[in-house]
Amino acid sequence: MSRPRAWAELLRLPALFTVPGDALAGAAAVSVRPGRHTLLAVGCSLCLYEAGMALNDWADRAEDAVERPHRPIPSGRVSPAAALAAACAFTAGGLALAARAGRSALAVAVPLAATVWSYDLVLKRTAAGPAAMAAARGLDLLLGAAAAGGRVRPALRPAALLGSHTLAVTAVSRQETRDGSPLAPLAALTATAALTRLLPGRTAGFLPTALALTYATTTTRPYAHAALNPSPPLTQRAVGAGIGATIPLQAALAARSGATRTALGTVALTALARRFARRVSIT
Numbered sequence: 001m002s003r004p005r006a007w008a009e010l011l012r013l014p015a016l017f018t019v020p021g022d023a024l025a026g027a028a029a030v031s032v033r034p035g036r037h038t039l040l041a042v043g044c045s046l047c048l049y050e051a052g053m054a055l056n057d058w059a060d061r062a063e064d065a066v067e068r069p070h071r072p073i074p075s076g077r078v079s080p081a082a083a084l085a086a087a088c089a090f091t092a093g094g095l096a097l098a099a100r101a102g103r104s105a106l107a108v109a110v111p112l113a114a115t116v117w118s119y120d121l122v123l124k125r126t127a128a129g130p131a132a133m134a135a136a137r138g139l140d141l142l143l144g145a146a147a148a149g150g151r152v153r154p155a156l157r158p159a160a161l162l163g164s165h166t167l168a169v170t171a172v173s174r175q176e177t178r179d180g181s182p183l184a185p186l187a188a189l190t191a192t193a194a195l196t197r198l199l200p201g202r203t204a205g206f207l208p209t210a211l212a213l214t215y216a217t218t219t220t221r222p223y224a225h226a227a228l229n230p231s232p233p234l235t236q237r238a239v240g241a242g243i244g245a246t247i248p249l250q251a252a253l254a255a256r257s258g259a260t261r262t263a264l265g266t267v268a269l270t271a272l273a274r275r276f277a278r279r280v281s282i283t
Contacts, residue, residue, distance in 0.1 A: 002077065003077070005280070006072040006075075006077035006078050007072070007078065008279075008280045009071070009072050009280055009281065010053065010054060010057055010071075010072040010073070010078050010083060010086075011050050011053045011054060011086075012053050012280070012281070012282060012283070013276050013280050014273050014274075014276040014277040014280055014281075014282040015049075015053075015243055015273075015282050015283075016046065016049065016050070017247065017269040017270075017272050017273035017276070018243055018244070018246040018247055018250075018269075018273065019042070019045050019046050019049045019140070020042045020045070020046070020266070020269065021246070021247055021249075021250025021251065021254070021266040021269065022045055022137065022140040022141045022143070022144060022162070022250060023038055023041040023042045023044075023045050023140070023141070023143060023144030023147065024038065024042070024144060024250065024254055024259075024262050024265070024266055025141055025144065025155075025158055025162070025250045025251075025253040025254045025257075025262075025266070026041070026140075026141040026142060026143060026144025026145035026146075026147075026148065026152075026155050026158070026159075027041075027144045027145065027147070027148035027149075027259075027262070028253070028254040028257040028258070028259035028262050028263075029141070029144075029145050029154050029155035029157075029158045029253070029257050030145045030148055030149035030151060030152075030154050030155060031149075031154075031257065031258070032148035032149045033259075034148075034262060035148070037101045037102060037105070037147040037148055038144060038147060038148050040097050040098070040100050040101035040105070040147060041097075041098070041101055041105055041143050041144045041146075041147035041148070042144075043094075043097040044094040044095070044097040044098040044101065044105070044109055044143065044147075045094070045140050045143060045144075046094075047090045047091070047093045047094030047097065048090065048091065048094040048109070048112060048113055048116055048140075049140075050086075050090045051086075051087045051088075051090035051091040051094065051113070051116060051117075052087075052116040052119070052120060052136075054083045054084070054086040054087040054090065055083075055084070055087035055116070055117065055120040055121070056120045056124075057071060057072065057073050057078075057083055058073065058080055058083040058084045058087060058120075059120045059121055059124070061073045061074060061080055061083075067177045068177070091113050091116075091117070094109065094113065095109055095110065095113060098110075098143070098147075101146075101147040102146070102147060102150065104146040104147070104150040104151075104152075105143060105146045105147035107146065108139055108142050108143045108146045108152070109143055111139060112136060112139040112140060112143060115132055115135050115136045115139060116136055118132060119132040119133055119136065129170065129174070130166075130167045130170040130171045130174070131167060133166055133167070133170040134163035134164065134166040134167035134170065135163065136166075137159075137162050137163050137165075137166040137246075138159035138160065138162060138163035138166075139159070141155060141158055141159040141162050141253075142155050142156075142159050158253045158256075158257070161195060161198060161199065161249075161253065162246075162249060162250070162253065164191055164194075164195060165191065165192075165195055165242070165245070165246065165249055166246075167191070168187060168188035168191040168192070168242070169188065169239060169242035169243060169246075171184045171187060171188065172184045172185050172188050172223070172226065172235060172238055172239055172242065173235075173239045173242075173283070175230065175232075175235055176232060176235050176236050176239060176283065177232055178232060179230060179231055179232070180230045180235065181230060182226075182227040182228070182230050184230075185223045185224070185226035185227040185230065185235070185238055186223075186227045188219070188223045188238070188242065189219075189220065189223045189224060189227065192215075192216055192219050192220060192223065192245075193216070195212075195215070195249070196212050196213065196215060196216040197212075199211070199212035199215065199249070199252040199253070199256060200212050200252070200256060201256035205255070207255045207260060207263060207264075208252055208255040208256045208263075211248050211251045211252035211255055211263060211267060212248075212252045214248040214251075214252075214267070215245050215248040215249045215252055218241055218244060218245040218248060219238075219241050219242055219245045221241075222234075222237050222238040222240075222241035222242075223238050223241070223242075225237070225238065226238035236283055239283050240277070240281075240282045240283050243282055243283065244270070244273055244274070244277070244282065247266060247267060247269050247270045247273060248267055248270065250266050251263040251264070251266040251267035254266055
């Protein structure tokens with residue numbers, strides 16, 4: 001079982017459950033029920049996400065050899081060539097699925113794939129890194145909208161909200177392996193508060209409000225702990241909570257668009273993510 005576990009760690013299996021909600025929230029934003037094209041968009045999203053995970057560890061293999069020697073590549077459980085090949089294969093598969101979903105979906109998937117590769121290879125260690133990651137999440141939601149209805153304008157606001165959350169989490173993650181500043185988790189706390197207020201939308205119904213509060217409670221305490229003591233263990237816990245909070249955030253975005261079933265189906269993925277996170281680290 002060592003080889004499958006190594007790949008599960010490389011691909012960060014628990015985080016995979018935070019992906020389908022992007023396309024589902026995008027379809028909800030354009031008032032389209034999930035169908036075949038939405039499933040193709042979800043498949044594309046999953047492939048491109050895993051491409052990013054594999055490419056991330058390939059690009060970080062020298063740094064991980066010093067700071068995270070237990071990771072699959074520096075520990076020798078996955079070869080660098082295999083990780084790079086997986087990233088290429090996942091990217092090709094994702095773009096192929098997007099093409100089957102239609103021209104509009106492919107038109108979003110191509111810049112999404114380019115953003116993923118640019119982040120891992122160039123932008124991650126620059127000031128533009130968090131913004132690039134935020135753009136990738138926003139584009140992933142727009143992919144769902146494009147595949148479902150061929151238009152993305154109604155999904156721009158939900159994409160911006162999702163991107164704002166991703167920006168905050170990514171900023172915190174930049175100090176996972178060292179003692180850092182409390183500024184990033186404090187900024188993440190502020191972003192969480194603002195998003196919690198904005199998520200219910202104009203309807204302010206019970207379900208959007210409840211999901212927004214679920215999102216807030218998932219992240220508030222870990223962010224606060226990381227701000228009070230910005231050490232690697234607490235920072236990593238805050239990042240894991242931020243990644244996990246993506247699911248109730250996606251569900252709240254679907255609920256504010258009136259897609260109740262989609263919202264409930266999305267938030268149900270939280271249980272699966274937590275179950276797998278007990279076995280494999282989400283970060």
